[in-house]
Amino acid sequence: MTPEKIEKISELLAHWPGIGPRQARRIAFYIADLEKKDIIEIADAIKEIGNIKRCKSCFFIHNEAGENCLICANSKRSKDLVAIVEKETDLITLEKTGKFLGRYLVIGELSKDGILTNTNNARIESFKKSLGGEILEEIIIALSPTTKGDVNASVLTSLLEKSAKKISRLGRGIPTGGEVEFADEETILNSLLNRK
């Protein structure tokens, strides 16, 4: 009944975060109703994401000419303080406070059970290698205070305990069960100040 091309895109969209099979189909039909030029604009904008660059140091995505993002290229940012975040959006939320003057490591989507993915492991390895035996002042494990965040924080702490004098987590200014990404700036700022 449903045209094949609609089925195809519906299946792909249903894998996107927060989109179920029903909404995916609704979106597919919505796209089918757009003007052809608008459809091509969307397709091209998505294709462009494939050409985005990732920082060689922190793995944040960026538009810069060099290999590093603006944060890692900024010599005023402390090399002795690193916040480990799960996602790019977490980094952006922390950065918006304007009060964090260290650097980041975007570790990539974590699993619920604390088993690190290949991406997670590769980024940790690259991070450790970049330290070259140097011991940092502090690593802030800026994961969400959820069960998943707690499990992964333990794993990361044991992997990184020799890389910094202190390993901290964000203060529980964030309501338990909440997500870093959605916290307001004030809460995030307090959680930075109250880290322990």
Next chain:
Amino acid sequence: MTPEKIEKISELLAHWPGIGPRQARRIAFYIADLEKKDIIEIADAIKEIGNIKRCKSCFFIHNEAGENCLICANSKRSKDLVAIVEKETDLITLEKTGKFLGRYLVIGELSKDGILTNTNNARIESFKKSLGGEILEEIIIALSPTTKGDVNASVLTSLLEKSAKKISRLGRGIPTGGEVEFADEETILNSLLNRK
């Protein structure tokens, strides 16, 4: 802070049904994390939607070789009974019952205030023209029983009253599996009036 390419696709995605700005950005970053070949697959599948065909009679989208969809090309389907639906997905839902043996007119997204869009008007004109003065047995205005559906149903009824002997709407009542106890007054009243 957020890379330009991410902003660009986020803005486009935020126009999709059921997607807000925050989810749009989350999806954009999700796409950025995919393998390049997967990103291209999505972009190509969306582009393909631009090449989809729309039935010359009912405006449903289809994959057939000819101008018409399988329903309109089926000589067993009554030409004297037409259901007017808003969206392709509504047509699919009605079609799944297997009990409707008439034809359809997919009128396209309707506005809340009952002012018909250019698409709506063009499809009604094309439908009337295809009748060539013939008077149908019945037109079922199969819009949702919502304020928006009611407003638009009145508009369509007055536009089409000369095109059919009878103009009906879908029956209202308690949905199968629904509890009398929890039905709202309007629904209960309708279920009493439509009892059989």
